[in-house]
Amino acid sequence: MLVSRLLDHERGGWAFLAVLLAAIVVVPFANLMVPESSVFHLSTYTVTLLGKYLCYALLAIALDLVWGYCGILSLGHGAFFALGGYAMGMYLMRQVGSRGVYGHPELPDFMVLLDWESLPWYWLGFDQFWFAMLMVMFVPGLLAFVFGWLAFRSRVSGVYLSIMTQALTYALMLAFFRNEMGFGGNNGLTDFKDILGASLQTDTTRVLLFVSSAVALATGYLLCRYIVTSKLGRVVTAVRDAEARTRFIGYRVELYQVWIFTVSAVIAGIAGALYVPQVGIINPSEFQPLNSIELVVWVALGGRGTLYGAALGAGLVNYFKTFLTGALPEVWLFVLGALFVVVTVLLPKGVVGMWNQLTNRESNDQ
Numbered sequence: 001m002l003v004s005r006l007l008d009h010e011r012g013g014w015a016f017l018a019v020l021l022a023a024i025v026v027v028p029f030a031n032l033m034v035p036e037s038s039v040f041h042l043s044t045y046t047v048t049l050l051g052k053y054l055c056y057a058l059l060a061i062a063l064d065l066v067w068g069y070c071g072i073l074s075l076g077h078g079a080f081f082a083l084g085g086y087a088m089g090m091y092l093m094r095q096v097g098s099r100g101v102y103g104h105p106e107l108p109d110f111m112v113l114l115d116w117e118s119l120p121w122y123w124l125g126f127d128q129f130w131f132a133m134l135m136v137m138f139v140p141g142l143l144a145f146v147f148g149w150l151a152f153r154s155r156v157s158g159v160y161l162s163i164m165t166q167a168l169t170y171a172l173m174l175a176f177f178r179n180e181m182g183f184g185g186n187n188g189l190t191d192f193k194d195i196l197g198a199s200l201q202t203d204t205t206r207v208l209l210f211v212s213s214a215v216a217l218a219t220g221y222l223l224c225r226y227i228v229t230s231k232l233g234r235v236v237t238a239v240r241d242a243e244a245r246t247r248f249i250g251y252r253v254e255l256y257q258v259w260i261f262t263v264s265a266v267i268a269g270i271a272g273a274l275y276v277p278q279v280g281i282i283n284p285s286e287f288q289p290l291n292s293i294e295l296v297v298w299v300a301l302g303g304r305g306t307l308y309g310a311a312l313g314a315g316l317v318n319y320f321k322t323f324l325t326g327a328l329p330e331v332w333l334f335v336l337g338a339l340f341v342v343v344t345v346l347l348p349k350g351v352v353g354m355w356n357q358l359t360n361r362e363s364n365d366q
Helices: 002-033 044-070 077-099 109-113 129-153 158-176 203-229 231-241 243-248 253-279 289-302 308-327 332-346 350-365
Strands: none
Touching: 002 044, 002 203, 002 308, 044 077, 044 203, 044 231, 044 253, 044 289, 044 308, 077 129, 077 158, 077 253, 077 289, 129 158, 129 253, 158 289, 203 231, 203 253, 203 308, 231 243, 231 253, 243 253, 289 308, 289 332, 289 350, 308 332, 308 350
């Protein structure tokens, strides 16, 4: 049975990577090379939408790493995603310069409007791409490390830990809504012009962002797959299955939990950084606890503890969200709630688990 599960996972993982590779080739070709009059042409809007789904998939893999393999149900991973997005947004705002509405060479428009005289110290350095990318990983990672160290060292677990992570993201949302924080308040950061000198409005830039998201997703999957199959990953899985026993035989359980939680937060931050230039805005609503709860539904639907299943769940849920919020916006939240109940009751192993059960049953019958 164990060998069969491993083979199913390997097949699914390779198929997932093959789909990503095909998308990297097909999507740019269909957008840039195929004439708009052709039925095979892919619009720039669709490319951007697919890129956004890829960012969500990377975020789902980050959560699956801690929930599916370490048993840590985080209801605050949206905070790490948003922090990475804000770091990228700060870089993009610094690139606007004097092209803003008020024409100030340094201050973003919202700071001019609020009569700020100079950039806050925490905005310094964000005019450099390398520094911004470092902050994309460092800030979420540092927050996860400090929070995880305090929580896991105190042996907080289960529903109590989940509530604490949700309280964390809610507190950040309230803080970022305040104008005096220097992050744009309710409106957030928007009206971006370019990235690395390339206009964000061109088809080529949109395609490059899509390709970057696909490469990041493939890299994130391979990294997480390497972690969970390594010796450290096997200890993490042991913590999930029998924390007390793992602690009893001599492992410092809290160190493994902090480590995996921090790595997951860094991946979520990278997903947020790729998300922002594609959607063109980052505001405090990204910290909403509902977003983190919705993220849990993605992972549960796709298949917890599979990585590629989490990415699949993110794509499926967000596709239907896009469709329903356009056609029947008042129905979406009810559908999301019903989906969570159905997955919990009827699909405890998600779509991937159901598929593996069906294929294994057919092979046994033969």
